[in-house]
Amino acid sequence: MKAVGIGIVGCGVISDIYLKNAALFPQISVRAVADRLPEAAQARGEAYGVAALTVPELLAREDVEIVLNLTIPAAHAEVGHAALAAGKHVYSEKPLAATLREAAALSRTAAEAGLRLGCAPDTFLGGAHQTARALVDAGRIGRPVAGTATLMVAGHERWHPNPDFYYAPGGGPLFDMGPYYITAMVNLLGPVARVSALASRSRDRRTIATGPRAGETVAVEVDTHIAGLMEFQSGALVQIVTSFDVKAHRHAPLELYGEEGSLLIPDPNRFDGTVELFDGEWRPQPTLHAHGDGNYRGLGLADMAAAIAAGRPHRASGELALHVLEVMEALLASAKAGTSIGIRSTCARPTPLAPGGATGEISSKEPDA
Ligand SMILES: NC(=O)c1ccc[n+]([C@@H]2O[C@H](COP(=O)([O-])OP(=O)(O)OC[C@H]3O[C@@H](n4cnc5c(N)ncnc54)[C@H](O)[C@@H]3O)[C@@H](O)[C@H]2O)c1
Structure with a gap:
């Protein structure tokens, strides 16, 4: 399998586990990292042996196919749009954007460009x-x-x-x-x-x-x-x-x-x-699916990379994240207005993963204990 090239934008706290876990997933290969703070990108680049670039340099790289957006929520839309404009697929940390309006615009732009939009959580x-x-x-x-x-x-x-x-x-x-x-x-x-x-x-x-x-x-x-x-x-x-x-x-x-x-x-x-x-009585159930024994953050990104290669839908989708964001905004709006609020967006239930196998349908290595 040919690994899909990943460029990470945002080298803060959560970038560490994504960089560490990239080694678990043969579907992806991190090609470069960037941050608006050059020293943050430098530190992660050195720790994981990948190129530390500016954001425009990373977006210009031909070997970067998916931009993994790990910036703060307020920057998710801006960085996402820049990546889509550069012809890259985008996978973002949650929430998809700071507001539903921003997230909807991002989702429209991705659809119009024929590019994938994915989003955490992938748990x-x-x-x-x-x-x-x-x-x-x-x-x-x-x-x-x-x-x-x-x-x-x-x-x-x-x-x-x-x-x-x-x-x-x-x-x-x-x-x-x-x-x-x-x-x-x-x-x-x-x-x-x-x-x-x-x-x-x-x-x-x-x-x-x-x-x-x-x-x-x-x-x-x-x-x-x-x-x-x-x-x-x-x-x-x-x-x-x-x-x-x-x-x-x-x-x-x-x-x-x-x-x-x-x-x-x-x-x-x-x-x-x-x-x-x-x-009839409470019984603990055996975990028959893979990825139940550790922190596999990045699994949704690996699924999106595999989905691009296979031409099938990915599971941690922008559509799902947009729906969840609308539900959250509506809960707060309902509390303010004192009325119930209808949800306009909808989404398909993500396709379940097949049980069994040591590494599962989205193949991976096991994380360190
Ligand atoms: N920290 C956690 O435990 C955790 C857990 C789950 C999800 N998340 C999510 O991950 C995302 C990042 O969280 P974090 O804790 O790593 O935040 P952080 O503040 O530690 O890191 C964010 C990084 O993004 C950079 N950045 C901000 N705006 C940028 C821009 N426009 N261009 C380039 N770089 C920019 C910052 O300089 C910083 O280095 C958030 O969406 C958060 O909800 C974090």
Whole structure:
């Protein structure tokens, strides 16, 4: 198989795992990295033995076919458009763009140019979530009627040295973590038809707990507890709660209730974990799919590279990410307006991965323990 050439734009925190994991996937080969800060690109380039370039230099490289956009959300649209204009396919970290309007423009431009648009999260391709999908598709819980998606923590200022952006517009628990939870549910149930929500914030300032700025406070400009309800096109109703206001709780990250049984589904920010099925009693389920034993971030990119070569659709698609972004924006808009809001976009459920095999349908090596 001929590896597809990747150029990474954005050499911050998350670029490290993508560069490390590139060695796991024969479908891709990182050809160059770039950042608006030359020293950031230099550091990653040296650490991984790839060319460190400026962004225009990277976009001009003929051996770069996909631009992996790992910049901050506010720059996703700008960098994405530049890459598409240079004739490159784009795979972006989440969210697809900072706003639905920007993401929709990006998606239109990619479609018009005949170029692929892909987006994280790709954790729904992991072993745990593909196992849950297979159980649902096999009818093991019967027709899904309801579920819950729960991300409740006490706030990132407890561990992050610069948590400002989590409390600024575009941040908050829903935009930060919602993509994982909503994408996982769309993978299981299909697209969302309508949402409603209520939201609150417990305080106007947060105190940084660690690092050089410990004791300093940051302004809270967004709601920090969002309690929502998603009505799926299938009719299933899923409660989604995302919060930076909760010290502890005992909900599973995802629960799905069908007419014949129930599923407990592990953390959608991870590829591993054990699915539990209730069909008379609770039973842990074996993970029969690959990529359930470690951090395979980049799996969605490898799938997109393989899909380009095979001329088939890729799974972590721009269409899916655009739908998820619309759901998140609509939840916040509903909380503000006090009414339920219909979702205009739709998307196909991504094609499931076949079970079995040491390396799986999207072949890879195993990550270090
Ligand atoms: N850090 C994590 O744990 C994590 C986890 C999951 C997803 N993500 C996502 O990954 C993305 C990046 O997060 P991060 O934590 O690596 O951020 P970061 O701030 O550490 O790194 C972003 C990098 O992008 C560069 N950059 C910004 N604008 C640019 C532009 N216009 N052109 C070129 N370079 C530009 C910055 O200089 C910086 O080096 C975000 O979308 C985030 O949601 C991060």
